[in-house]
Amino acid sequence: MPPPTGVAAHGRTSVIADHEITNSKAGAWDRLGSAYWNRNYDGGPNPAACAQYLEGLAAGERVLLVGASTVALARAVLDAGAELVVADFSAVMLAELENLIPGRAEFVRVDVTRADSRFDGAFDLVIADRLVNRFVRAELRSALRTLSAAVRPGGKMRLSYRLGLYERDEAVLSEAARRGVLSTVFDEAEFDVDYSAAAEWLGTVLPPHGDIPTHALVDFYVARGREHRIRTGELDELAAQDVPRGLRYETAHLPVPGQGDDFLLQLTRLA
Ligand SMILES: C[S@@+](CC[C@H](N)C(=O)[O-])C[C@H]1O[C@@H](n2cnc3c(N)ncnc32)[C@H](O)[C@@H]1O
Structure with a gap:
């Protein structure tokens, strides 16, 4: 170093x-x-x-x-x-x-x-x-x-x-498509996902992660923001x-x- x-x-x-x-x-x-x-x-x-x-x-x-x-x-x-x-x-x-x-x-x-x-x-x-x-x-x-x-x-x-894509991406993207906001969470050209745009409803589609409370999980994924696949x-x-x-x-x-x-x-x- x-x-x-x-x-x-x-x-x-x-x-x-x-x-x-x-x-x-x-x-x-x-x-x-x-x-x-x-x-x-x-x-x-x-x-x-x-x-x-x-x-x-x-x-x-x-x-x-x-x-x-x-x-x-x-x-x-x-x-x-x-x-x-x-x-x-x-x-x-x-x-x-x-x-x-x-x-x-x-x-x-x-x-x-x-x-x-x-x-x-x-x-x-x-x-x-x-x-x-x-x-x-x-x-x-x-x-x-x-x-x-x-x-x-x-x-x-x-x-x-x-x-x-991760399995959870598929769930988030299909909910975004249902809501008509797919392009806010998925940049198809870059092949990037961005859960920060799904903050309001992310908790309804994320699979459980053990006993991590949903609000903590949503905060975690929203703060991670954009990720390339x-x-x-x-x-x-x-x-x-x-x-x-x-x-x-x-x-x-x-x-x-x-x-x-x-x-x-x-x-x-x-x-
Ligand atoms: C190894 S990664 C991935 C962990 C897990 N296996 C997964 O699939 O998400 C998570 C760890 O890397 C750290 N990390 C993430 N981005 C980093 C970066 N840019 N520089 C240094 N550490 C980072 C995080 O703080 C966390 O402790």
Whole structure:
């Protein structure tokens, strides 16, 4: 990481603040916090998917996990005896995870979609669970640049993604169509959804997420705002444009076990 510009205290947590977080989507995760995993909702990844992320990882290797909400994956990295750095733009998510694994990882507060975000290029493995589905296309491109550059020669980046629309998107889009407001929640040309335009009626069509109260869920999705949905072949096209020049790599797309429409983009940095 570049030298930190400050250290912010969040409860018991010390979080390195590399720069101010200006991304309004961070508020969605800050407000939901640990309800994401302790209200009988399973946002993934499942145990077999955790094993897939970590295949080939040796004890002592360095792992960058983007997304403190993926508690199971953080624990799996520690169980493998690897060194863990958790990056997240949500101070609350970082603090909540640190409460669960105190002193066992480094916690870095950073928005990986910012053009000026960067890590040292010395990670054996860079992983994130469906993080790329939380972005618009420009954010996705920027994050691909930053995260691929964090991989050491011979290391891997593994990012899972949902291909196409989510089931909940189908429900939201069909209700929007019924109301005659489809174009406000779905940009067909960009293949983006934006639940913020559905705030008034979203709660009537969202599937339950465990015991997370509907009002909290609506707030969460509305604050997440616009998200790009991923088309077949798109990530390879973007990698070709956005992985930094001079960095030689190959990609593979592996089906995620137990997650029908999810795939793992595996980028291996060639030595
Ligand atoms: C890994 S993602 C996705 C989690 C879940 N598996 C899903 O399918 O939605 C969620 C985590 O990433 C973090 N996150 C989202 N966007 C981010 C960004 N631009 N920079 C850093 N962390 C981000 C959130 O705060 C949250 O803790």
